[in-house]
Amino acid sequence: xxxxxxxxxxxxxxxxxxxxxxxxxxxxxxxxxxxxxxxxxxxxxxxxxxxxxxxxxxxxxxxxxxxxxxxxxxxxxxxxxxxxxxxxxxxxxxxxxxxxxxxxxxxxxxxxxxxxxxxxxxxxxxxxxxxxxxxxxxxxxxxxxxxxxxxxxxxxxxxxxxxxxxxxxxxxxxxxxxxxxxxxxxxxxxxxxxxx
Amino acid sequence: xxxxxxxxxxxxxxxxxxxxxxxxxxxxxxxxxxxxxxxxxxxxxxxxxxxxxxxxxxxxxxxxxxxxxxxxxxxxxxxxxxxxxxxxxxxxxxxxxxxxxxxxxxxxxxxxxxxxxxxxxxxxxxxxxxxxxxxxxxxxxxxxxxxxxxxxxxxxxxxxxxxxxxxxxxxxxxxxxxxxxxxxxxxxxxxxxxxx
Numbered sequence: 001x002x003x004x005x006x007x008x009x010x011x012x013x014x015x016x017x018x019x020x021x022x023x024x025x026x027x028x029x030x031x032x033x034x035x036x037x038x039x040x041x042x043x044x045x046x047x048x049x050x051x052x053x054x055x056x057x058x059x060x061x062x063x064x065x066x067x068x069x070x071x072x073x074x075x076x077x078x079x080x081x082x083x084x085x086x087x088x089x090x091x092x093x094x095x096x097x098x099x100x101x102x103x104x105x106x107x108x109x110x111x112x113x114x115x116x117x118x119x120x121x122x123x124x125x126x127x128x129x130x131x132x133x134x135x136x137x138x139x140x141x142x143x144x145x146x147x148x149x150x151x152x153x154x155x156x157x158x159x160x161x162x163x164x165x166x167x168x169x170x171x172x173x174x175x176x177x178x179x180x181x182x183x184x185x186x187x188x189x190x191x192x193x194x195x196x
Numbered sequence: 197x198x199x200x201x202x203x204x205x206x207x208x209x210x211x212x213x214x215x216x217x218x219x220x221x222x223x224x225x226x227x228x229x230x231x232x233x234x235x236x237x238x239x240x241x242x243x244x245x246x247x248x249x250x251x252x253x254x255x256x257x258x259x260x261x262x263x264x265x266x267x268x269x270x271x272x273x274x275x276x277x278x279x280x281x282x283x284x285x286x287x288x289x290x291x292x293x294x295x296x297x298x299x300x301x302x303x304x305x306x307x308x309x310x311x312x313x314x315x316x317x318x319x320x321x322x323x324x325x326x327x328x329x330x331x332x333x334x335x336x337x338x339x340x341x342x343x344x345x346x347x348x349x350x351x352x353x354x355x356x357x358x359x360x361x362x363x364x365x366x367x368x369x370x371x372x373x374x375x376x377x378x379x380x381x382x383x384x385x386x387x388x389x390x391x392x
Contacts, residue, residue: 023307025221107307110362111219111300124365131366148378155375156348159355166306169320170327179351182344186382 002045011036011043012060015053020101024112027053054119058109061102062126067095080142086184088143093157093164093180100165107162149187156183198241207232207239208256211249216297220308223249250315254305257298258322263291276338282380284339289353289360289376296361303358345383352379 002008014036019027027050029043036042047053067075075088096103113120131154138150160179163170171179198204210232215223223246225239232238243249263271271284292299309316327350334346356375359366367375 021311023219023221025219104307104310107303110358111303111307114300114362115217120363124363127363128366148375148382151375152352152379152382155352155355155359155379157351159351159358162306162355162358163351166310167316167320167323170324179344179347183348183351186344186348186384188382 001048007038007042008046009060011038011046012053012056015043015057016061016105017101019057019105019108024054024108027057029053051116051118054109054112054116055122057105058119058123058126061106061109062130064102065096065099065106071095076141080144082144082185082188085143085145085188086181089153089157089180089184090177093161093176096161097164103161103165145188152187153183156187197244203234203238204242205256207234207242208249208252211239211253212257212301213297215253215301215304220250220304223253225249247312247314250305250308250312251318253301254315254319254322257302257305258326260298261292261295261302267291272337276340278340278381278384281339281341281384282377285349285353285376285380286373289357289372292357293360299357299361341384348383349379352383 011032015027015032018031018035022031029047029050030040032043032053033040043053047056071091078084109119109123113123131151134154135147135150138145138147157180160171160176160183164176207228211223211228214227214231218227225243225246226236228239228249229236239249243252267287274280305315305319309319327347330350331343331346334341334343353376356367356372356379360372
C-alpha cells in the first residue's frame with residue numbers, strides 16, 4: 001500500500017464525487033483515478049479492495065460533514081434558548097446541504113451497506129457514535145430539550161435534507177425554514193397532558 | 197409495445213427487486229428478464245427505454261406501499277385521539293418496512309432522479325400528491341394535530357424507516373416504538389408559550 005496521506009485523501013475525495021454522481025456500482029478504481037486525474041492504477045495502490053475504498057469513504061465523509069472547532073466553539077456562546085437551538089439547526093441543515101455530494105454519497109453507502117456486511121458494521125458504529133456525541137453535546141450545552149428532542153431532530157432533519165437534495169421542488173426554501181423551526185419547537189415540547 | 201397488463205406488472209415487480217438488490221445501475225432489461233424468469237428480450241418489448249422503466253417502477257412502488265381500502269376504512273373507526281394516531285403511525289412504519297425492497301428501491305430512484313430530470317419530475321409530482329393526500333386525510337379524520345404535525349411525522353418516520361432498513365442495529369425495535377410514540381406526541385404539541 002502506498003502511504004502518501006495527501007494523495008490518499010485526494011483519492012478518497014474523488015471517490016466521494018464518483019459515488020454521488022455514478023452510484024455505488026460506478027465506484028471503481030478506474031473511475032477514481034479518472035476523477036482524481038492521476039495515472040490509471042494509482043487507486044489500486046492505495047486501497048486493498050473496493051470494500052476498503054467504501055469503508056474509507058464513509059469515514060472521510062463524516063470528517064468533512066462535522067463542524068470545525070471554530071464552529072463548535074461558537075455554538076457554545078450566547079443565550080442557549082429555543083431561538084438559539086433553531087439557529088444552530090438551520091446552520092446544520094445548510095452546512096450539510098452545501099456538501100451535497102457528500103450527503104448523496106452517504107446515502108449510496110447506506111444502500112450499499114445492505115449488500116456489504118463489513119461496510120454496514122463500520123457505518124453503524126460511526127453513526128451510533130455520532131448520535132451519542134450529539135446527545136452529549138446537547139446535554140452539555142444548556143439548550144432546552146432532552147435526549148428524545150435530539151433523536152427526533154436527527155430523524156426529521158435527515159429526511160428534510162434528503163428531500164432538499166433529491167427532490168428539491170417538493171418544499172420551497174421558505175417551507176424548509178418553517179419546518180426546521182417547527183421541528184425544533186415541537187421536539188422540545190411538554191405533552192398535551194402537561195407532562196414531558 | 198406489448199400490452200399484456202399482468203406480464204407488464206410482473207416485469208415491474210421484478211424490476212423493483214433488481215433495483216433494491218443491485219442498485220440503479222444494475223437495473224437493465226436483461227436483469228429484469230432474468231429476475232422475472234422470462235425469455236431474454238421480453239422487457240425490451242414492454243418498455244420504451246430505461247427511463248420509461250424507472251418511471252413505471254416509481255408509480256408501482258407507490259401503488260404497493262399505499263394501504264388498501266379495508267385498511268383505510270379501518271383507520272376511520274374508533275376514537276380519533278393521540279393513542280389512535282400513534283397506533284396508525286406504528287402500522288404505517290411496519291407496513292412500509294415490510295415491503296423493504298420497495299422502500300429501498302424508492303431510495304435508489306430518488307438518487308437516480310438526481311441524474312434523470314424526467315424521473316425527478318415524475319417522483320416530485322407523485323410524492324407531493326401523496327403528502328397532500330396525507331394532509332387531506334388527516335384533516336378529515338378528526339385526529340389531533342395540524343398540517344405541520346403531518347409534515348413533521350412524514351419527515352421523521354421516513355428517516356426512521358431508512359435507519360431500520362439500511363442500518364438496523366442503530367436503534368432497537370423497542371427504541372423504534374418509543375420514537376414513533378414520541379414523534380406523534382410531540383408533533384401535536386402546543387408550544388412552550390402555550391400557543392400552537
